[in-house]
Amino acid sequence: MKTVLQTNTPLKGTITVPGDKSISHRSIMFGALAKGITKVTNFLMADDCLSTISVFRKMGIDIEVSDKEILVYGKGLHGLKKPDETLYTGNSGTTTRLISGILAAQDFETRLTGDASIEKRPMKRIMTPLSMMGADIKSEKDNGCAPLIINGRKLHGIDFTSPVASAQVKSSVLLAGLYADGPTSVTEPALSRNHTEVMLKGFGADISSEGLTAWIKPASELFACDIDVPSDISSAAYFIAAALLVPGSELLIKNVGINPTRAGIIKVVKAMGGKIELQNERVSGGEKTADIYVEYSKDSLKGITIEGDIIPTLIDEIPVIAILAAYADGTTIIKDAAELHVKECDRIDAMDNDLKIMGADITATEDGMIIKGTGHLNGGTIKSYNDHRISMSFAIAGLVSDAPVTIDDEKCVSISYPTFFSTLESLY
Numbered sequence: 001m002k003t004v005l006q007t008n009t010p011l012k013g014t015i016t017v018p019g020d021k022s023i024s025h026r027s028i029m030f031g032a033l034a035k036g037i038t039k040v041t042n043f044l045m046a047d048d049c050l051s052t053i054s055v056f057r058k059m060g061i062d063i064e065v066s067d068k069e070i071l072v073y074g075k076g077l078h079g080l081k082k083p084d085e086t087l088y089t090g091n092s093g094t095t096t097r098l099i100s101g102i103l104a105a106q107d108f109e110t111r112l113t114g115d116a117s118i119e120k121r122p123m124k125r126i127m128t129p130l131s132m133m134g135a136d137i138k139s140e141k142d143n144g145c146a147p148l149i150i151n152g153r154k155l156h157g158i159d160f161t162s163p164v165a166s167a168q169v170k171s172s173v174l175l176a177g178l179y180a181d182g183p184t185s186v187t188e189p190a191l192s193r194n195h196t197e198v199m200l201k202g203f204g205a206d207i208s209s210e211g212l213t214a215w216i217k218p219a220s221e222l223f224a225c226d227i228d229v230p231s232d233i234s235s236a237a238y239f240i241a242a243a244l245l246v247p248g249s250e251l252l253i254k255n256v257g258i259n260p261t262r263a264g265i266i267k268v269v270k271a272m273g274g275k276i277e278l279q280n281e282r283v284s285g286g287e288k289t290a291d292i293y294v295e296y297s298k299d300s301l302k303g304i305t306i307e308g309d310i311i312p313t314l315i316d317e318i319p320v321i322a323i324l325a326a327y328a329d330g331t332t333i334i335k336d337a338a339e340l341h342v343k344e345c346d347r348i349d350a351m352d353n354d355l356k357i358m359g360a361d362i363t364a365t366e367d368g369m370i371i372k373g374t375g376h377l378n379g380g381t382i383k384s385y386n387d388h389r390i391s392m393s394f395a396i397a398g399l400v401s402d403a404p405v406t407i408d409d410e411k412c413v414s415i416s417y418p419t420f421f422s423t424l425e426s427l428y
Contacts, residue, residue, distance in 0.1 A: 379403025
């Protein structure tokens with residue numbers, strides 16, 4: 001258990017949060033499929049990304065890990081070996097879904113699963129398009145979830161229209177498309193994060209996108225390149241919220257990835273009246289980055305409606321946005337976010353239950369939540385639901401709540417941000 005107390009000390013200073021989780025995953029996967037040595041700096045050394053390293057090591061890829069960098073000794077598109085055991089992906093949906101697209105084209109059979117959460121998360125969303133491509137992929141329990149049994153086959157190119165805006169679905173299909181006998185396209189209802197498209201281009205893939213559609217052509221080979229991972233905007237979001245809420249705070253968060261398909265929280269904070277500014281904007285490895293400057297703004301925060309195409313660009317930040325909404329003046333409506341039901345936990349139910357414990361005026365809806373800001377939250381003991389983003393969001397709430405907030409299990413932050421609490425406590 002972890003108890004967070006209200007702080008009377010402003011949060012001031014400059015911090016750097018860990019590397020982007022999505023980009024870290026992909027750097028290992030694509031490096032493993034490329035010819036040559038891929039060097040990765042600022043890699044996120046958290047449980048989810050370590051799961052990706054583990055599964056590729058089990059398929060014969062040498063990966064050296066040091067304090068400064070990761071070296072991936074790629075063996076090319078057809079260099080993976082049949083693993084001697086089940087590939088275990090831990091809590092990582094990204095690992096599970098993306099690697100399924102790769103495994104679908106290999107010349108061996110694989111059993112793929114993860115922890116209890118992964119075994120409840122929907123996998124039909126990737127099984128359907130991969131099967132359309134000719135893949136032999138089955139749910140072991142016949143419930144549309146992991147464990148998955150994937151028997152590699154020759155694949156066909158398809159034009160797939162996804163019913164959900166999901167970078168994991170899109171990426172799984174595009175990765176399978178590397179091995180197909182013709183071009184493959186994926187069209188989404190709204191644009192999801194595009195790290196796969198950006199990074200695969202750097203590795204030499206013939207990939208392009210326009211509007212809501214991404215195309216990839218079969219590849220004969222990928223080629224190693226160096227990846228400098230920007231800091232994760234999802235991790236930065238907690239400190240953005242903390243600086244907005246704790247009186248007198250001024251915080252600079254360095255070298256944060258602001259890819260437009262990920263940076264919706266910046267738009268939301270501005271729309272709510274928060275004082276946030278991008279500085280030193282630049283492009284590194286095809287990814288936009290910036291330093292983010294945030295000032296205390298609680299007195300000017302107002303409720304807004306968050307819906308539509310912006311939702312995929314901030315889906316992981318909705319729990320901490322809900323904390324901001326509880327302190328804002330007026331009503332915040334979040335909708336079109338039904339995807340929250342199938343994250344590490346049901347994040348709509350989790351936020352509804354925990355915010356009610358703290359006295360918030362919140363109503364859960366089928367695809368989001370309605371929060372009437374009261375300007376304060378009580379303390380209380382809340383459940384993390386073994387979800388890193390729930391745990392970190394309520395740690396921020398504890399900084400400004402009327403009484404201490406106790407989180408029943410704070411260890412789940414290791415999934416994405418192992419040093420979260422030490423970084424937070426260093427600021428006050």
